[in-house]
Amino acid sequence: MLRGLLIVILTASALLAQANGEMTFKLGNQTYSTQLTRAAVQKKGDKVRILIAVKDKKQRFVLILAADVRPGDEKKPLVLTSEDSDVSVTLRTAQGSLAVLPHTQMPRIDPNFHQIERVEVDSGETEDDPATQHTAVRQKRHKIRMQYRQRKPHWHSLSREERLRTGLGVIRNESFKDTFFALQLVPVVANEKVVTYTGTFSGNGRFSRSLQGSEIKPITNGQFQVQVEYAQ
Numbered sequence: 227m228l229r230g231l232l233i234v235i236l237t238a239s240a241l242l243a244q245a246n247g248e249m250t251f252k253l254g255n256q257t258y259s260t261q262l263t264r265a266a267v268q269k270k271g272d273k274v275r276i277l278i279a280v281k282d283k284k285q286r287f288v289l290i291l292a293a294d295v296r297p298g299d300e301k302k303p304l305v306l307t308s309e310d311s312d313v314s315v316t317l318r319t320a321q322g323s324l325a326v327l328p329h330t331q332m333p334r335i336d337p338n339f340h341q342i343e344r345v346e347v348d349s350g351e352t353e354d355d356p357a358t359q360h361t362a363v364r365q366k367r368h369k370i371r372m373q374y375r376q377r378k379p380h381w382h383s384l385s386r387e388e389r390l391r392t393g394l395g396v397i398r399n400e401s402f403k404d405t406f407f408a409l410q411l412v413p414v415v416a417n418e419k420v421v422t423y424t425g426t427f428s429g430n431g432r433f434s435r436s437l438q439g440s441e442i443k444p445i446t447n448g449q450f451q452v453q454v455e456y457a458q
Contacts, residue, residue, distance in 0.1 A: 247452025249280055253445050258285060265452040267300050267420050274300045278450060286320040291409060301415050308407040315407050322435035324443060326407040345373045404442055406430050424451045
């Protein structure tokens with residue numbers, strides 16, 4: 227989870243070199259308004275990542291909105307929430323940091339990943355049965371040996387709905403279960419690429435002023451209009 231968030235932050239840092247979009251939002255009772263917003267659409271494996279990012283040195287905040295969607299969905303109007311979509315927000319201000327991560331994440335299936343399981347197999351030989359070592363008649367039993375085999379995890383064969391129902395192949399972010407975030411995106415598409423996003427966002431994130439504790443704080447009235455400079 228942290229590795230994925232770090233990749234998002236590093237990508238957004240490169241993205242902010244030439245910001246040109248508008249955004250407003252409220253964190254608690256404080257309103258932020260900026261024209262230093264940037265957006266990107268990037269192919270990430272079997273998903274497409276949408277990034278909306280701001281770095282405003284004058285107001286001393288950095289905001290990153292990220293959403294992973296199915297290829298082609300980035301060109302459609304979307305309403306994504308942290309309850310049912312892979313959408314996140316990180317906000318760093320002079321007062322503290324706010325974050326919302328998806329409540330449930332679905333790791334990508336890696337065809338090269340295997341688990342090691344230990345299996346008992348009949349060796350075809352016999353040995354003395356320890357249970358009869360103090361009896362008049364010694365008995366034999368089949369000799370068992372251990373084999374170690376590679377196998378694919380069971381959840382690789384499950385559908386998304388089955389994984390959610392069983393909890394197999396699922397990462398649950400329990401520390402964010404009391405948070406919520408909703409992101410609405412409306413794209414403008416030209417020549418099969420997204421050139422502009424307008425949208426809104428709001429929610430309740432985990433806000434921390436230090437490493438000692440955190441509280442739930444609202445981020446509301448989010449609006450933006452931004453060109454997509456690095457669409458792929």
